[in-house]
Amino acid sequence: MKNRLVALVLILVVMPLSGCWNRRDPENLALVLATAFDVDEESGVHKVIVQIANPLAMGGQDAGQGGGGEKKPFWTISANGTLSHQAMRNLAEGVSREFFWAHNRVFLLSENIARNGIYPIMDMAARERQLRASANVVVVEGDIKKLMEAEFPLEESGAKGLDRQIITIRYERSLFAIKTLNQLYNILAQPGREMFIGRIKVVEDAQQVEESSGGNSETPNTPPPALIKGGAMFKGDRMVGWAEEQETLGWAYATGRVFRSIVYIKDPVDNNTPIGLDIGEMESQMHPETDANGTRIVVQIKAEGHLHDIPVDRDLSVQSDYIKSLERRSAQAIRNAVHSTIDLSRELESDIIGFGNLIYRKQPKLWDEIGDRWYEVFTDMEIDVRVEMNIRRTGLLASPMASEKRR
Amino acid sequence: MTTENFPKATTEKIANRQFLYMLFMMRTTVVIALLPVLTSADAFQDAWASAIVSFFGAALLVLIIGGLGIKFPELTAVEYAQKLIGKWPGKAVSLIFILAFLVIIATDTRIYAEALVTGFLTETPLAFIVFMMVIAGSAAAYSGIEVIGRAADLLFPIFVAMLTLSLAFAIPDALAMKENLQPVLSRGAGPVLRGSMVPIIIIAQYLSLTMLIPVTNQPKKALGTALWALAGSSLVLILVTLAVTTIQGPDHGSRLVFPFFSMVRTLNISVFLERIEIFALFAWGFGIFIGVSVFMYCGTRAMSQIIGLQDYRPLIGPLAVIWGTFSVHSYQDLFELRTYFQPRIVIPYNLFWILVPMGILWAAYGIRSLAGGNPNEK
Numbered sequence: 001m002k003n004r005l006v007a008l009v010l011i012l013v014v015m016p017l018s019g020c021w022n023r024r025d026p027e028n029l030a031l032v033l034a035t036a037f038d039v040d041e042e043s044g045v046h047k048v049i050v051q052i053a054n055p056l057a058m059g060g061q062d063a064g065q066g067g068g069g070e071k072k073p074f075w076t077i078s079a080n081g082t083l084s085h086q087a088m089r090n091l092a093e094g095v096s097r098e099f100f101w102a103h104n105r106v107f108l109l110s111e112n113i114a115r116n117g118i119y120p121i122m123d124m125a126a127r128e129r130q131l132r133a134s135a136n137v138v139v140v141e142g143d144i145k146k147l148m149e150a151e152f153p154l155e156e157s158g159a160k161g162l163d164r165q166i167i168t169i170r171y172e173r174s175l176f177a178i179k180t181l182n183q184l185y186n187i188l189a190q191p192g193r194e195m196f197i198g199r200i201k202v203v204e205d206a207q208q209v210e211e212s213s214g215g216n217s218e219t220p221n222t223p224p225p226a227l228i229k230g231g232a233m234f235k236g237d238r239m240v241g242w243a244e245e246q247e248t249l250g251w252a253y254a255t256g257r258v259f260r261s262i263v264y265i266k267d268p269v270d271n272n273t274p275i276g277l278d279i280g281e282m283e284s285q286m287h288p289e290t291d292a293n294g295t296r297i298v299v300q301i302k303a304e305g306h307l308h309d310i311p312v313d314r315d316l317s318v319q320s321d322y323i324k325s326l327e328r329r330s331a332q333a334i335r336n337a338v339h340s341t342i343d344l345s346r347e348l349e350s351d352i353i354g355f356g357n358l359i360y361r362k363q364p365k366l367w368d369e370i371g372d373r374w375y376e377v378f379t380d381m382e383i384d385v386r387v388e389m390n391i392r393r394t395g396l397l398a399s400p401m402a403s404e405k406r407r
Numbered sequence: 408m409t410t411e412n413f414p415k416a417t418t419e420k421i422a423n424r425q426f427l428y429m430l431f432m433m434r435t436t437v438v439i440a441l442l443p444v445l446t447s448a449d450a451f452q453d454a455w456a457s458a459i460v461s462f463f464g465a466a467l468l469v470l471i472i473g474g475l476g477i478k479f480p481e482l483t484a485v486e487y488a489q490k491l492i493g494k495w496p497g498k499a500v501s502l503i504f505i506l507a508f509l510v511i512i513a514t515d516t517r518i519y520a521e522a523l524v525t526g527f528l529t530e531t532p533l534a535f536i537v538f539m540m541v542i543a544g545s546a547a548a549y550s551g552i553e554v555i556g557r558a559a560d561l562l563f564p565i566f567v568a569m570l571t572l573s574l575a576f577a578i579p580d581a582l583a584m585k586e587n588l589q590p591v592l593s594r595g596a597g598p599v600l601r602g603s604m605v606p607i608i609i610i611a612q613y614l615s616l617t618m619l620i621p622v623t624n625q626p627k628k629a630l631g632t633a634l635w636a637l638a639g640s641s642l643v644l645i646l647v648t649l650a651v652t653t654i655q656g657p658d659h660g661s662r663l664v665f666p667f668f669s670m671v672r673t674l675n676i677s678v679f680l681e682r683i684e685i686f687a688l689f690a691w692g693f694g695i696f697i698g699v700s701v702f703m704y705c706g707t708r709a710m711s712q713i714i715g716l717q718d719y720r721p722l723i724g725p726l727a728v729i730w731g732t733f734s735v736h737s738y739q740d741l742f743e744l745r746t747y748f749q750p751r752i753v754i755p756y757n758l759f760w761i762l763v764p765m766g767i768l769w770a771a772y773g774i775r776s777l778a779g780g781n782p783n784e785k
Contacts, residue, residue, distance in 0.1 A: 007561060126659075126669075129526050133673045182655070182673040186584065189658030361589035 027055070030097035033074060033159030036108035036144050037084050037121050046113075048087035049078040049148045051159050052095070074157040076148045085124045101130035105163045107137045107181065108200070110144045114232055114239035122188070122237070125181055133182035136166055139232035139239065142202030150202075150225030158225070165228050166198065174252045174261045175229040175245060188237060191367065192356020192374055195234040196251060199242060201227045233350040240348045243341070250341030253334050254299055254353045254385075256284035263305070263333045267312055268325040276309030277330050277391065286358050288366075295366060296382035297355050301334060306393035313403045316394055323391055331387035338385045349375045355383065419622055423632045425556035426623050428563040429701050430636035433515075433612055435570075436694030438640060439647045440518050442666040443605035447750055450602025451657035452588050455648045457602030462641035464607035466634055471765050473616040473630045475772060480626035484617030485712040488764070491771040498713045500764045505713075507614050507760040508706035512699055513734035514747065516540045519695045520734075521741055522665050527688070534735045541731040544699035545723050548707060552622050555700045562693040569690035573667075574646055576674050576683055581653040588652060604750050606644065610637070611757040612698070618705035664741065703727065 036049040052075045077094055081087030091099065107125070109118055125131045140147055152161025169176045176198040179187075187195050203223050230248050232239045243251065252258050260280060267273035281304040288297050307316070307326075315322045345351050356374045360367040370377045444450060444457040479487040484504060489497030520536040528536070547555050592599070613633060620629045651660045651670045663669045671684040704719075707726055711719035738744045747753060 004561065008565070011561075011565065126663075129529070133669070180673070183584075185659040186587065186656035189656050190587075357586075361586060364590040364593035 028097060029100040030095055032099055032101050032104045033157055034106045034108065034148065034162060035088075035101075035104050036110065036140070036148050037113050037118075038110040038144055039113040039116055041112055041116065045080050046082065046084045046087050047078055047080050048084055048091065049076060049145055050088075050091060050099075051076050051148055051157065052099075053157065072151070074159070076145075076158075078145065078148075083124065084121050085128070101128070102132060104131065104135055106159055106166075107135055108144060108147070108162075109137065109139050109197070111139060111141055111232075111239070114139045114197075114234075117237045118184075118234075118239075119188070119237040122181065122184060126185065131181075133185070134180050136163070137179050137181055137184060137197055138162075138166065138200045138228075139197050140200045140202060141242070142204065144202070146204075147200065147202045147226055152225060153222055162200070162226070165226070169228045171259045173229070174258045175248050177231045177248065177251065177257075187354075190354070190357050191360045191371060192351060192358070193354035194236075194350045194352050196243070196350075196352035197232045197234070198228065199230040199232055201229070203227060231352075233344070233348055233352055235348065235350045240350050241344070243344060243352075246337055247341045247344050250337035250339070251352055253282065253301055253303075254284055254286070254338045254341065256282060256301075258282040258303075262308075263330045264309075265326070265329040265333055267314075268322065268329060269314065270312070273312050274309065275307070275312075275326065277305045277326070278308045279303050279305040279330075279334075281305075286353075286355070288359055288362050290363070290366075293382075295359070295363070296384055297358060299338065299383065299385045301338070301385070301387045303331075303334060303387065303389045304392050305330070305389065306395055307391060308395050310394075310400055313400050316399050327389045327391055330391075331389040334387045334389065335385045338387075342383055346375075346379050351375075351378060355381070419551050419553050420624055421552055421556035421619075421622055423623050423625050423628060425559050426619060426629065427632045427636045427639075428559040429555070429619075429697055430613065430615075430633055431639045432559065432563065432566055432694040433615075433698035433701060434609070434637065435566075435640040435643050436691055436698060437515055437518070437609055437612065438606050438644050439667045440522065440665060440691060441748060442648065442651060442660075443609070443748060444602045444644065444648050445651060445657075445661050445666060446663070447605040447748060448598065448601035450598045451661060452590070452652055453592050453594070453599050454602050454652055454657070454661075455588075455645050456592060456599045458606065458641060458645040458648045460599060460603035461606035461644070462637065464603060465610040465613075465637055465641075468607065468610045468761055469613050469616070469633050469637060470630070471769070472610075472613055472761060473620060473633055475765070475768055476616055476620035477627060477630055478772065479621075481621055483621050483708065483712060484764075484768070485709050488768055491768055491775065500767055501709060501713055503760055503764045504614055504617060504709055505706055507611055507757075508702045508709070509730060509733060510737075511612055511614075512541075512544075512702045512706070512730050513737050514744070515695055515698050515702075516731075516734045517738055517744060519691060521744060522668065522688075522691070525664065525741070526668065534731075537734045538731045540695060540699055541703075541727050541734070543696055544703045545727040547696070547700035548703035549720055549723050552619075552701075552704050555697070555704060558700070559697050562697060566690050566693050569686040570643060573671050573674075573683065573687045573690075574650060577650040577654060577670065580674060581650050584653045584656075587654075587656050588649070601750070604754055605748060608754050608757045611760050613637075614760060615701055615705045618708055619701070664745075703730070706730075 031053040032050045033053055034051040038047040038049065039045070040047065054073050054075050077091060079087050079090035079093065081090050109121070113121070126133065148158065150158055152158055155161035155164060166176060166178060170178055177196045179195070179197050184195055187193055203226060229245055231243045233241050233243055249261060252261070258279060260278065263277045263279060264274050265277070267275050283302045285300045286297060288295050341353065345353065351374070355378065360371065444454040444461065450457045475487065476484070482490070485497070485501040488500050491497065492500070516537050519540065520533050523536050524531065524533055547558060616629070616633055620626050623629045647667050651666045654670050654673060655663065655666060660666050668684060668687060671687045674683055703723065703726070707719040707722040710722050710726065716722070738747070
């Protein structure tokens, strides 16, 4: 028994030691961190822009004194080709090292290529052995080349910055549709459901940041290279339009992809004071219901949250009518967001929430009848959004200061 | 190397436990490598049901293949065929088994080599990988079935552990995308049955039972052991099918060349734990190794009995060369390999290996029983 155990351990030890017979040493490879795809609409030429890690400048804090100080920690280079794979191979014309793609974390698609159809890229990525289907995909609004060259103030490389920013926005505001390449294959193949990919907006100048954040922030000294919010809506493999903040939130609410979100409503008493709620947990369920009037879809959303902005003196005991009316109002705000998504889906014929897929899954016979003309049916279909909002906490402050004391 | 240092083929025995491990690993590797429940027909999201159906179909064929072995617990198929239908007809029928072993070794090794060449060692010549596997298999077969049994003892826990790891890491993603399994069984039994055909017919691998039953410790129980091995590998097949259908999607999954592999590649446990496909690859390699060694043993043993040699070992060298060459040359490319696994080709072909020899032998057995007297007697 002991001998067998030793033999087992020995075999397991040997496994990670396997080397490469053709001596492709990791330190001599060009590690691709981010890949961007673009297409020239007139000539149809595909362009690939990659960001490569620069080991000379990345070697820790002391590198500055070691002579590599002038170099950026990453390098951006682009090439053209008939299709994206050729462009990726053509990159070698200007690079001294062999490419290694397996560490690529983000695929960026330009608006151009998204509108022209992204299936060619998905096909190539599924065949190529080094590319990972677990990498995130985003659609870029604006100059994609500029984004690939941009430096992120807090990060050593742009790719890492993007990767982190995507995660951050998702956890903080649920304003972004994270999609891995693998999920995109899934959605594209599913009947009655369209792709929805997160958007990255390239910041052209500081002015734009000011406008985007409502005009109430000062122009920062160093504008961020990119703002992440909203998403690109697809029909088939072609992008048909942008979803803004409200529609993206509606999508996240309806599909239950909310980590944290904020809802602002007006105080039910004076109908003016803004009151803010933080939504912490959210569950969503959809099911079709058939009765004499035909089939309708019920979306049931259960949300829980806490108050975080309530600058007026109100009765905050949990069972009070006031809390109840806050709950009703915030439920309405959520319902509005979902309805705005549904309206945009109908307008663009891009069913990103997947109502058609719901019918395909739950009532396949009905789908056989209506699947071919889904968007006609979808336009008239009744979608009943039921939101149940519960306010559970009031933050660390139990009740606000009485109004008269503030005068 | 002299053969005197090794036990005589006639006295070698393996435990039924080792027999179970061998059968489990050889079937599991092939059914999950190409995942024919999903890729060979239009079962799509109902492929898991095909996997369940395939157990029953395959079990029936196992009974046909192994049933006679139980009646002649001391004899291999080559020996009892000669007893049942006479010396030369018996030898002629046994040649079909040799053909089956030849094609099965060639195909299993080739699938493994194709996966390595497509996904990992793109510049390695295919023949190199094939012959490494064949050489390893020959060494094992030369050492005898007892040694292969002990190798199975050692590799089985690793094999199971690695499959379990790959599947366990898939659970979070599979749960998140479980919608891909709906609509459940909406298109009736047709697609489910079509999806189960190829996995059922791949049970032709268990033709090795005809040579292995007499070397087990308890030949009378060997059929039960084989059914347990089949049940185990069917369970793995169901789990793998569920994981691939949910994570890759029924449509995309059915288009992949190596679905299980692509599925494992997409898993991302956390930022620092990814690229876990190496587990699946090692498990696969071990399974193929055990399969190839067992088939080489069975093939050379059958051949030696047909031509009347005392020991099968001198045949390993020449036959290994034939097997390796056949593996490299019987399929021009991946397209031909995939064509082989299409139902209209693989089903009649493999059914021929199973039903023709076993049908003749069962008929002879039945006639001898009816004619009175014990068929075990000459």
